Amino acid sequence: MPRSSRRLVAIALALLVAVAGPLAVLREAEAQSRRFSFIRDAEIERVIAGWGAPIARAAGLNPSAIDYYLVNDRALNAFVAGGQNIFLFTGALSRAEDYSEVVGILAHEMGHIAGGHLVRGQDQLEQARRTALLTTLLGVATALASGNAGAGAAVITGGQGYAQRDFLSFTRSMESAADQAAVSFLDRAGLSSAGLLDFLKRLEDQELVPASSQVEYVRTHPLTRDRIDFLERQVARSPYSDANPPADWPEQFRRIQAKLIGFLEPQLALRDYPEGVDTIAGRYGRAIALYRRGDFAAAQAMMEDLLAVEPDNPYFHELEAQMLLETGKAAEARPHYSRAVELAPEEPLLLTALAQTEIEAGGPQDLASAIEHLTTATRLPRGDTSLAWRLLATAYGRTGDLGMAAVALAEEALAKGDEETARAQAQRALDQLPAGSRGALQAQDILATVEP
Numbered sequence: 126m127p128r129s130s131r132r133l134v135a136i137a138l139a140l141l142v143a144v145a146g147p148l149a150v151l152r153e154a155e156a157q158s159r160r161f162s163f164i165r166d167a168e169i170e171r172v173i174a175g176w177g178a179p180i181a182r183a184a185g186l187n188p189s190a191i192d193y194y195l196v197n198d199r200a201l202n203a204f205v206a207g208g209q210n211i212f213l214f215t216g217a218l219s220r221a222e223d224y225s226e227v228v229g230i231l232a233h234e235m236g237h238i239a240g241g242h243l244v245r246g247q248d249q250l251e252q253a254r255r256t257a258l259l260t261t262l263l264g265v266a267t268a269l270a271s272g273n274a275g276a277g278a279a280v281i282t283g284g285q286g287y288a289q290r291d292f293l294s295f296t297r298s299m300e301s302a303a304d305q306a307a308v309s310f311l312d313r314a315g316l317s318s319a320g321l322l323d324f325l326k327r328l329e330d331q332e333l334v335p336a337s338s339q340v341e342y343v344r345t346h347p348l349t350r351d352r353i354d355f356l357e358r359q360v361a362r363s364p365y366s367d368a369n370p371p372a373d374w375p376e377q378f379r380r381i382q383a384k385l386i387g388f389l390e391p392q393l394a395l396r397d398y399p400e401g402v403d404t405i406a407g408r409y410g411r412a413i414a415l416y417r418r419g420d421f422a423a424a425q426a427m428m429e430d431l432l433a434v435e436p437d438n439p440y441f442h443e444l445e446a447q448m449l450l451e452t453g454k455a456a457e458a459r460p461h462y463s464r465a466v467e468l469a470p471e472e473p474l475l476l477t478a479l480a481q482t483e484i485e486a487g488g489p490q491d492l493a494s495a496i497e498h499l500t501t502a503t504r505l506p507r508g509d510t511s512l513a514w515r516l517l518a519t520a521y522g523r524t525g526d527l528g529m530a531a532v533a534l535a536e537e538a539l540a541k542g543d544e545e546t547a548r549a550q551a552q553r554a555l556d557q558l559p560a561g562s563r564g565a566l567q568a569q570d571i572l573a574t575v576e577p
Contacts, residue, residue: 161196164215165510167474168440169195169384172377173213176224177231183313184239184306191238192507197389201328203230205237219385222327224370224378225320229307233321236306237299304352308359317366322356329353376406383410391417405431413444421452439468443475446482455485466498473508476501477516484520495520503536511540528557532564535571544575551575 170193178188191209196202199216206212211234213227221227308318328348360366387394387410394414398407408427416424428445435441446461462479469475476498483495499517502508518533535550554568 161198164195164197165474166195166384167443167469167472169218169381170507171469171472172381173227173231175377176228176374177211177235179314179316180228180232180235180310183310184235186235186239189506191235199389203234205234209238211235211238215385215389219382219389221378221382222323223320224374225317226324227320227378228316228370228374229311229318229321229324232307232310232316232318233303235310236303239306239310240299240302300348301352301355304355308356308363312363312365315365315368316370317360317368318356318363319360319366322353322360325353325356379404379406380409383407384413386410387413388417391415405434409441416444416448421448424448437468439465439472439475442468443478446478450478450482455482458482459486471505473502473505473510473513476505476508477510477513480513480516480520484516484523487523489524492520492524496524509536509540511537514540528554529564531557532567532571535568539571539574547571548575 173193174188174191177191177193181188181191186209191211194210194212195218196212196214198214199219200214201216201220202214203217204212211231213230217230218227304321307321311318311321325348329350383394383398383406386397391414394410395418398411398414400411402408402411408431412424412427412431415421415427425445425448428441428448432438432441432445442461442465446458446465449455449458449461459479459482462475462482465475466472466479480495480498480502483491483498496517499513499520502513503517514533514537518530518537521527521530521533531550531554535547535554538544538546538550548571551568551571555565555572558565558568
């Protein structure tokens with residue numbers, strides 16, 4: 126190929142790369158789910174699922190089929206990806222002004238789920254990509270035929286701009302549709318849409334800010350004045366706009382917000398929840414911040430005071446136990462984890478934490494109890510974490526059951542996406558376990574999963 130022709134092709138490819146980014150808006154959610162780190166917290170996950178349940182039922186969705194993930198990022202954002210999975214950034218929780226804003230965000234995201242927007246968006250994205258590709262090829266052909274790189278670039282830029290505008294128009298229509306669905310779901314659930322309106326109004330000025338400086342939510346959820354106008358009309362006429370929420374929701378919000386800020390921004394928590402703070406949420410956030418800053422004595426004293434007020438709060442027991450465990454006091458932590466599990470027996474994260482203290486105790490009965498708790502945890506929704514499987518492998522290994530230890534290691538590898546190790550450990554398990562045993566069948570299932 127002549128050098129001039131190669132140059133024209135290079136220009137065309139460069140333009141294609143340059144316009145690919147804005148056309149990949151819907152892919153951004155999936156990319157984020159791979160790029161960002163996640164945090165697990167039994168209390169926060171339970172609260173969010175509790176808020177989402179009545180909205181999901183109103184949307185005709187099964188509440189237990191929706192999974193909520195906390196993305197450890199200060200950005201104010203949320204998105205849906207991979208089916209019925211809602212990803213909520215910690216920034217959206219810590220920066221919300223009220224529980225109703227978070228509830229509004231959840232309703233909006235369920236609007237995307239119920240509307241099938243992910244599938245429709247992917248179809249639209251492919252159409253935009255085809256348009257972009259065709260105009261790129263046409264631009265190359267024009268440039269080669271005329272010998273004018275500028276003419277080819279003009280064709281490419283014009284076509285790419287059309288594809289981008291068409292796709293962004295589609296995403297804006299999806300956002301409006303999700304808003305309409307959200308207010309419908311909230312009305313059916315007897316909940317106010319005012320929180321969603323308040324949230325979007327706080328973001329309205331972001332539309333005037335350059336895209337590179339915008340709040341993440343605005344960049345992934347294009348905001349228009351029409352959306353706010355619609356919500357204002359809905360809030361004005363809805364009979365539920367001034368409806369009281371379930372009695373415990375506002376306090377739940379205050380506590381999980383204080384918890385997040387305490388763990389992730391302890392200095393801010395110590396400022397927002399000063400010494401002498403008298404609310405439960407404020408004392409909770411301050412205790413966590415003190416713990417994160419290394420003042421274990423003061424943190425534990427505050428938690429003991431909180432437990433005196435609410436002795437049947439499983440999450441207060443969990444935090445007290447975590448502080449004790451991380452300061453080398455596993456024996457003292459164990460009764461608190463045991464009590465937490467008694468109070469919330471379906472929380473896999475609590476079962477896993479209790480099992481960790483039992484493994485550290487190391488006696489035969491302790492190991493048997495740890496295996497029982499971990500087996501239960503891995504069978505519960507989202508309880509099959511890599512940590513749970515690793516602890517289960519440790520417990521089985523210490524009892525001498527190397528076949529089941531290999532099964533657990535294979536499951537751990539599978540949870541981490543390490544198919545090679547999963548395959549090797551599953552085969553190792555099959556070599557040691559009796560044919561037809563529960564462990565052998567589990568190993569066969571793993572092999573079937575990782576086989577190309």
